Amino acid sequence: MSSAPHHRQDENLPLLDGFHEQYSVHLEKFDGPMDLLLHLIKKNELDICDISIAVITRQYLDFIKIMKELNLEVAGDFLVMAATLLQIKSRQLLPLDEQEEPDAEEVDPRNELVRRLLEYQQYKEAGMVIGARALLGREVFVRTAADPLLTAAQNVEGPLEVTLFELVDAFRLLLQRIPVESFHDVAPGETLSIADCINEILSLLQEREMVQFDDLVRDDFTRERVIVSFLALLELCRLKLIRIFQGSEHGSIWFIPAVAADSSEVESE
Amino acid sequence: MSSELSAIIESIIFTADSPLSLDRLCDLLTEFERSVIKTTLAELVDQHQGRGGGFELVEVAGGWQFRTPPSLQSYITRHIKSRAAKFSQSALETLAIIAYRQPVTRAEVEHLRGVDCGGVLKSLLEKNLVRILGKKDIPGRPLIYGTSKQFLEIFGLKDLKSLPTLKEIKALDEQPLYERQEELQLEPGKPVPVESDLPFD
Amino acid sequence: MSSELSAIIESIIFTADSPLSLDRLCDLLTEFERSVIKTTLAELVDQHQGRGGGFELVEVAGGWQFRTPPSLQSYITRHIKSRAAKFSQSALETLAIIAYRQPVTRAEVEHLRGVDCGGVLKSLLEKNLVRILGKKDIPGRPLIYGTSKQFLEIFGLKDLKSLPTLKEIKALDEQPLYERQEELQLEPGKPVPVESDLPFD
Numbered sequence: 001m002s003s004a005p006h007h008r009q010d011e012n013l014p015l016l017d018g019f020h021e022q023y024s025v026h027l028e029k030f031d032g033p034m035d036l037l038l039h040l041i042k043k044n045e046l047d048i049c050d051i052s053i054a055v056i057t058r059q060y061l062d063f064i065k066i067m068k069e070l071n072l073e074v075a076g077d078f079l080v081m082a083a084t085l086l087q088i089k090s091r092q093l094l095p096l097d098e099q100e101e102p103d104a105e106e107v108d109p110r111n112e113l114v115r116r117l118l119e120y121q122q123y124k125e126a127g128m129v130i131g132a133r134a135l136l137g138r139e140v141f142v143r144t145a146a147d148p149l150l151t152a153a154q155n156v157e158g159p160l161e162v163t164l165f166e167l168v169d170a171f172r173l174l175l176q177r178i179p180v181e182s183f184h185d186v187a188p189g190e191t192l193s194i195a196d197c198i199n200e201i202l203s204l205l206q207e208r209e210m211v212q213f214d215d216l217v218r219d220d221f222t223r224e225r226v227i228v229s230f231l232a233l234l235e236l237c238r239l240k241l242i243r244i245f246q247g248s249e250h251g252s253i254w255f256i257p258a259v260a261a262d263s264s265e266v267e268s269e
Numbered sequence: 270m271s272s273e274l275s276a277i278i279e280s281i282i283f284t285a286d287s288p289l290s291l292d293r294l295c296d297l298l299t300e301f302e303r304s305v306i307k308t309t310l311a312e313l314v315d316q317h318q319g320r321g322g323g324f325e326l327v328e329v330a331g332g333w334q335f336r337t338p339p340s341l342q343s344y345i346t347r348h349i350k351s352r353a354a355k356f357s358q359s360a361l362e363t364l365a366i367i368a369y370r371q372p373v374t375r376a377e378v379e380h381l382r383g384v385d386c387g388g389v390l391k392s393l394l395e396k397n398l399v400r401i402l403g404k405k406d407i408p409g410r411p412l413i414y415g416t417s418k419q420f421l422e423i424f425g426l427k428d429l430k431s432l433p434t435l436k437e438i439k440a441l442d443e444q445p446l447y448e449r450q451e452e453l454q455l456e457p458g459k460p461v462p463v464e465s466d467l468p469f470d
Numbered sequence: 471m472s473s474e475l476s477a478i479i480e481s482i483i484f485t486a487d488s489p490l491s492l493d494r495l496c497d498l499l500t501e502f503e504r505s506v507i508k509t510t511l512a513e514l515v516d517q518h519q520g521r522g523g524g525f526e527l528v529e530v531a532g533g534w535q536f537r538t539p540p541s542l543q544s545y546i547t548r549h550i551k552s553r554a555a556k557f558s559q560s561a562l563e564t565l566a567i568i569a570y571r572q573p574v575t576r577a578e579v580e581h582l583r584g585v586d587c588g589g590v591l592k593s594l595l596e597k598n599l600v601r602i603l604g605k606k607d608i609p610g611r612p613l614i615y616g617t618s619k620q621f622l623e624i625f626g627l628k629d630l631k632s633l634p635t636l637k638e639i640k641a642l643d644e645q646p647l648y649e650r651q652e653e654l655q656l657e658p659g660k661p662v663p664v665e666s667d668l669p670f671d
Contacts, residue, residue, distance in 0.1 A: 076385075120383070131361040133424050139342045140425060141345050141484075142334060145488065198573065202603070275524075322480045348494075375642075388642070
């Protein structure tokens with residue numbers, strides 16, 4: 001489980017040391033509830049497509065119980081799966097509701113789980129197969145030396161190579177260096193910011209010359225969205241970046257870029 | 270084949286720090302025909318294969334690169350530290366899901382694996398094996414992920430199509446790939462031999 | 471000459487980042503006799519000389535290294551000169567600020583970065599990653615900057631909305647809500663032996 005915090009073993013009670021060591025060996029083998037389920041299915045020699053939910057659920061819950069008895073952290077993911085198993089089990093016990101459509105998909109409550117298990121199994125195996133390849137830097141190596149004759153020929157004018165993650169990460173690290181008050185809208189919050197909306201408008205104007213206000217709010221026609229979009233438009237107008245016009249009274253609002261960017265006008269030192 | 274062109278191509282690939290595509294070679298060597306460059310490349314591959322030397326010319330991540338054969342690993346690591354990575358099972362599973370299902374969201378990966386994948390995903394992003402492709406056009410606009418060029422380079426793949434298909438992998442599984450996965454013991458008391466996560470090492 | 475030893479020596483020299491001396495090679499390959507290593511090296515030099523390929527094995531600075539012959543330099547520099555340049559940290563930061571804060575003035579960028587950005591800004595404009603959107607209607611009428619269409623292309627973004635937000639990147643580190651809510655440990659003071667699952671060593 002990616003979320004399990006790491007603690008130092010030696011802070012543990014000496015009596016339990018042996019137990020913990022053994023079980024941590026077991027438990028690390030299970031990369032989440034799906035992995036554990038697959039293991040139980042294999043161990044019981046069950047057919048994935050026809051698993052006995054009663055057997056699997058009992059063993060799964062036993063496993064969690066042991067984890068708890070050993071005071072191992074049981075991640076939420078394991079508990080979610082336990083709940084899913086119990087739910088399937090209880091649905092199997094219930095008589096079919098007459099009112100309900102005998103939808104073929106719904107007949108067997110195990111179907112969804114079986115489908116997930118089969119799919120998970122595929123990717124687990126695919127992971128092992130790709131992990132078994134000869135990896136660069138592990139089994140396979142490339143030349144690392146730079147040709148001294150050529151290093152002088154380096155040129156910075158070439159195309160750029162950078163990933164999106166590096167860009168976001170650079171911004172994230174920058175923000176950590178800077179006092180919070182420098183920012184007006186970085187604080188996390190679900191609300192739509194005017195800055196986001198300005199970006200969206202600018203991006204639309206990169207694609208076409210003329211944009212209708214309705215295009216901005218079409219996907220998300222809420223009061224908040226309309227207000228924020230409108231404020232963003234006013235802000236852009238104030239910055240003289242766009243011109244707004246309206247075809248007729250109560251007609252659509254349109255806007256176009258106000259200036260053609262002139263890149264010769266670079267601020268110089 | 271012009272042996273001069275052969276030497277030129279070899280030297281360019283040799284000094285490049287990442288695999289060079291045929292397109293790129295043609296851009297650099299405009300005085301030669303594309304078809305001639307292509308044939309020369311194929312001849313170079315054969316030549317190095319035939320030599321059985323300490324490195325070979327291989328096609329990887331859409332380009333050509335000199336690489337050492339895996340068989341010489343034990344000698345090379347005597348003087349070079351093995352830089353890469355032992356991948357954990359979670360990293361490999363997550364990578365496999367992203368590789369086969371891309372573009373894919375974090376929620377989709379987590380649904381398939383049944384566990385939170387934020388930490389693994391971030392580490393794959395930092396290692397440059399996975400990249401952000403953009404945002405999905407559904408409510409909430411979640412980020413979508415795909416594998417990077419570096420993924421192909423590290424895993425020695427020509428392109429995404431050369432990943433073994435899931436069907437092929439399934440066929441492999443009929444062979445006893447799994448046999449080495451040990452039995453889980455629920456009863457405490459018995460010592461369990463510590464094994465590495467992966468059945469291949 | 472053992473052709474296996476020949477391949478081994480070749481691969482070690484190939485992957486070394488500086489010339490390898492005979493002494494060093496003998497230290498690494500203790501199972502082979504010094505005299506055999508020496509002969510094999512000489513044979514390798516001849517072999518590559520005879521091949522007339524894109525690189526040769528030469529003795530430099532008391533050691534052995536593969537190098538391209540000076541005659542091919544003009545071809546190699548074509549590639550080196552035009553290959554992708556890595557972004558400097560300051561260029562990346564400036565670009566990030568412009569991307570996330572646009573429309574933004576130079577003064578605002580400099581306020582955030584705490585350093586003069588004129589040079590970086592100019593180079594971003596020249597690379598066509600950043601463009602001038604217009605002039606701000608405040609005293610001095612400073613130019614306002616934003617990202618260009620090319621910026622979207624380089625990062626493979628459909629539009630500016632597809633830029634990942636910081637919140638989304640941060641969210642990768644966070645645990646899902648339900649995990650934090652679970653009362654998991656029976657005794658909170660006790661350590662948990664389950665290893666944290668770092669995907670890489």
